[in-house]
Amino acid sequence: MITFSATLTCQYDAPFSPFSAADLNKGLAWLKASGFDAAELCISDYQGIDIARIADALASHGLGCTTIASGQARKREGLSLLSQDSEILRRTRQRLFEHIDAAAVLGSYVTIGSLRVADTPLNATRYCQLLAQGLAPCLDYAHARGVTLIVEALNRYEAEHLNSAEDMVQFLDLIGSPPQVGILWDVFHGNIEDRDFAQAIASMGPRLRHVHFADSNRAFPGYGHLPFDAIYRQLRQFDYQGAISLECLCRPSAQAVIDESGPFIQRFRQL
Ligand code: LER
Ligand code: MN
Secondary structure (H helix, E strand, C coil): CEEEEEEEECCCCCCCCCCCHHHHHHHHHHHHHHHCCCCCCCCCCCCCCCHHHHHHHHCCCEEEEEEEEEEHHHHHHCCCCCCCCCHHHHHCCCCHHHHHHHHHCCEEEECCCCHHCCCCCCCCCHHHHHHHHHHHHHHHHHHCCCEEEEEEECCCCCCCCCCCCHHHHHHHCCCCCCCCCEEEEEEEHHHHHCCCCCHHHHHHHHHHHEEEECCCCCCCCCCCCHHHHHHHHHHHHCCCCCCCEEECCCCCHHHHHHHHHHHHHHHHEEE
């Protein structure tokens, strides 16, 4: 069964969250009232974050957590798994260990998106080698705690490599397809990089663990030109069992995202 979640931020305000971090509880109440199953939570670092309290707040709203979005620390602190500065690499891995510990409590995945963006240009082979090395201790840590890491395909304007679904499949093959690593496919990026949505979904198969929905211009679905009904049907046809998570900008407005999300996901449940 496909479930639904949406991005909310816990700590620092984020462009994809229609509620500020200070209003996390209002955001959770909105998710529940709109018919979502879970939250996708942006956490940059663990200063002032009490995961047990967040877990209680989710439970009190009858919500799960799909994934911890880790990318804010890229811009805020310059963290990267590709860093050739050993101290930055150490801090990035350490942060991912903290995310994995939190994910073990929340029963969620951990997203690796912007944290796999390199500071300097690298050829594809070197990039994949460095990413595999950067990730290695995180894979062991995740495996020991029963947590899955989901690596996101990002379009070429945000990341130099691993832009398409096909690139991600090849990368997972290269690292031996460890069971604790899956793919996060974001249709905004896919619209730029993938040749065909159905083909992308088919090629990822069961490695596809999480899907981000935003329209072609990253607005709320329906304010651009992506074929969401067709994408949803294709996900179902390929027996996708994960979540569709709303990760759009607050466009046309945060209020439109808040008001239109419920009807948007209810329609899919009837397709
Ligand atoms: C994060 O999920 C994402 O899609 C990135 O484009 C954010 O910079
Ligand atoms: Mn995304």
